[in-house]
Amino acid sequence: MSLHLAKGKPRTLAYGTELRTDLKLLEVSEDLLQELQESGLCFKGGLNEEAVMCSSKQTFAVKQVETTNLVLMVNPDQNAAPTPSAPSPQAAPTPPGHLAGLATQAEIHAEASNQPPVTVSAIVKSHFELVQVAPRLHALDAALQDRPIGSLEEEEEGGNPDAAEPMDTHINTDRLDNNTCSSNNDSQSLGKTWDELLSLVQASSNELAAALTERNAVCIDGKWRGIDPIHLGTLLELILLTAVEKGWSLDAIPAVEAGEVLAPHGFSPELTEHCLKIFSKPVLPVGGSNSQEEDSNKDDMNENYENGSKEVLGVYAVRADAVCRHFGLKLFREKQRWEDVNEFEATWRASVPEGMIPSFDLLRGEALVDNEAGPTGQLGVQLLRVHELPRKASERFKFLFSVRPRWELPALDPYIQGLAGPGETTEALLLKFARASQQKPTDPVTYSSRF
Numbered sequence: 001m002s003l004h005l006a007k008g009k010p011r012t013l014a015y016g017t018e019l020r021t022d023l024k025l026l027e028v029s030e031d032l033l034q035e036l037q038e039s040g041l042c043f044k045g046g047l048n049e050e051a052v053m054c055s056s057k058q059t060f061a062v063k064q065v066e067t068t069n070l071v072l073m074v075n076p077d078q079n080a081a082p083t084p085s086a087p088s089p090q091a092a093p094t095p096p097g098h099l100a101g102l103a104t105q106a107e108i109h110a111e112a113s114n115q116p117p118v119t120v121s122a123i124v125k126s127h128f129e130l131v132q133v134a135p136r137l138h139a140l141d142a143a144l145q146d147r148p149i150g151s152l153e154e155e156e157e158g159g160n161p162d163a164a165e166p167m168d169t170h171i172n173t174d175r176l177d178n179n180t181c182s183s184n185n186d187s188q189s190l191g192k193t194w195d196e197l198l199s200l201v202q203a204s205s206n207e208l209a210a211a212l213t214e215r216n217a218v219c220i221d222g223k224w225r226g227i228d229p230i231h232l233g234t235l236l237e238l239i240l241l242t243a244v245e246k247g248w249s250l251d252a253i254p255a256v257e258a259g260e261v262l263a264p265h266g267f268s269p270e271l272t273e274h275c276l277k278i279f280s281k282p283v284l285p286v287g288g289s290n291s292q293e294e295d296s297n298k299d300d301m302n303e304n305y306e307n308g309s310k311e312v313l314g315v316y317a318v319r320a321d322a323v324c325r326h327f328g329l330k331l332f333r334e335k336q337r338w339e340d341v342n343e344f345e346a347t348w349r350a351s352v353p354e355g356m357i358p359s360f361d362l363l364r365g366e367a368l369v370d371n372e373a374g375p376t377g378q379l380g381v382q383l384l385r386v387h388e389l390p391r392k393a394s395e396r397f398k399f400l401f402s403v404r405p406r407w408e409l410p411a412l413d414p415y416i417q418g419l420a421g422p423g424e425t426t427e428a429l430l431l432k433f434a435r436a437s438q439q440k441p442t443d444p445v446t447y448s449s450r451f
Helices: 030-038 102-112 138-144 152-156 194-200 205-214 229-246 255-265 269-279 297-307 320-334 341-351 393-403 409-416 426-433
Strands: 013-020 042-044 052-054 059-074 118-133 218-220 223-225 280-285 314-318 367-369 381-383 434-437 446-449
Touching: 138 194, 138 205, 138 223, 194 205, 229 255, 229 269, 229 320, 255 269, 255 314, 269 280, 269 314, 269 320, 314 320, 320 341, 320 367, 393 409, 393 426, 393 446, 409 426, 426 434
Parallel strands: 013 118
Antiparallel strands: 042 052, 052 059, 059 118, 218 223, 280 314, 367 381, 434 446
């Protein structure tokens, strides 16, 4: 918009009769501006939540910034005609006895009165800035934990009435137009649709899709749902037992045959393949001739989201790390703390399939080994899952230091990774919430609470 200002051609400034003060300015990058103009941006937040703004890929906190200068907003100038600027002749020297400037000011006012004034229609004293933050997924976790598949709550509601019958569920891993799943049963009350989750969860569409994948969620009859971990673990163990009985290699489990065998046990073929995607990687689709080179089942699901394609049932190779992690976590269902880490490790090693070697590296962020021996002279190990810890950095550090007053970085690191938001670093969080100390130059650095 042009105010049609030209050198030597002044205009007066006037305030409109209906001066607005309710307009808000939002500072955005060029990329966000382009997305705003093409598809729009979305503000999200409940009554008791801090609002965020989401693009298709990122989530931003919205910060109000007061300005020291008053910002005047004017409407597009429709009346004033553009006046071409002309070079000003050199002013004549002021004669002796005359005051310079008085006649000049009068001329300026006279010149300005020949054109309509620039009318101020709104005043702005602050603007909004955007700061990229991590997605806030607590609402998603609550939705997926509401009567997940295979849970006791679902059975009480009649979701799985007869374990001897195939489960009446159909898992749809497609990403259709507008990121929605097809709905075959409008009366289905469990779970939430993609649009409902996108409206509920303070995350971008890409971040929400990644979070659903990380949480092993499935789309059943148009509704996204979680799976009870015990139910999922039972299915995994049945798949492994079936592979032994049928003589299948763990590097080549046929999904079709596995689904047919386990259907009488209450697991649909689609749910069986979903379990294979979580704990395995596809090596050969039906009708395919070349092995696929995906790093994990999560990459496969992300491809489905991007391309809207549906994978065919095929052959899967079991991932030893995922299977070992499952059996390690299963031991903590018996007791959340083992007083002898050697006993735990021996029991763990005996529970995994032959040829697999468990390692405590697989339980990083899931279990914590003591740093000092207990009364029995042995190190203990306890369940401590990072996704169950407080989400705020201050609360997270406070809880961790209540569990253990002093931490070495290798033990602390998995519990603070991912805690830093965009633009922050783990080192900055350590400086803010922890105090580093070292008894001797040869000793490892330990961290204790700064507060």
